[in-house]
Amino acid sequence: MNNKLKVLRAERGWSQENLANALEVSRQTVNALETGRYDPSLPLAFKLAKLFGKRIEEIFQDDE
């Protein structure tokens, strides 16, 4: 799954640490999300959407 997390984070000038704290996860988790090594759970995807003020499908796109 592709995502725009890195871009959205950069637009807001947040570090991975800032985002990790806001999501209550580790920095490794944010890094794994950004590099596509980990697809978030539904609650985490909703949390991200709320945080960035976007819909889930605006942040995450299917590979196909």
Add this chain to the structure above:
Amino acid sequence: MLSPVARKYRKTAFSVLASYFVLFPIANYVAVKMHPAGVALWMLAAAPMLPIVGVVFLLGRYLRQEKDGYKRDLTVRCLLWGAAGAVMVNLFSGYLRIFGWKGQLFPFTEFFVFALCMLAAKLSYRAANRVPADE
């Protein structure tokens, strides 16, 4: 950075594991000096096992409470590598005996291999998921 749940797990697991280093020498001393038999021997053998089972219980509680899905995922993967190692040793020694080997493996071989495989998996995941300097 450890989550609060992971910090609590580490702290409790360390205390429980520390009790092993008290229980095992005591149980060993009683076994050597008193030569218990029957139920007493079974109970004596179960005593040093309790802290290990306790850590497994704590690990289960950690997995239930950890909200960071990625961390939970990695822990489960490490446990699976450990379980795979232990099952492999168990099957290998079983087949060795079936095929006529008269020797015996060291009593805790499965457990050591379990711990070793878990540790190796944890280290390799840590190396693969190294976090770059924050931007």
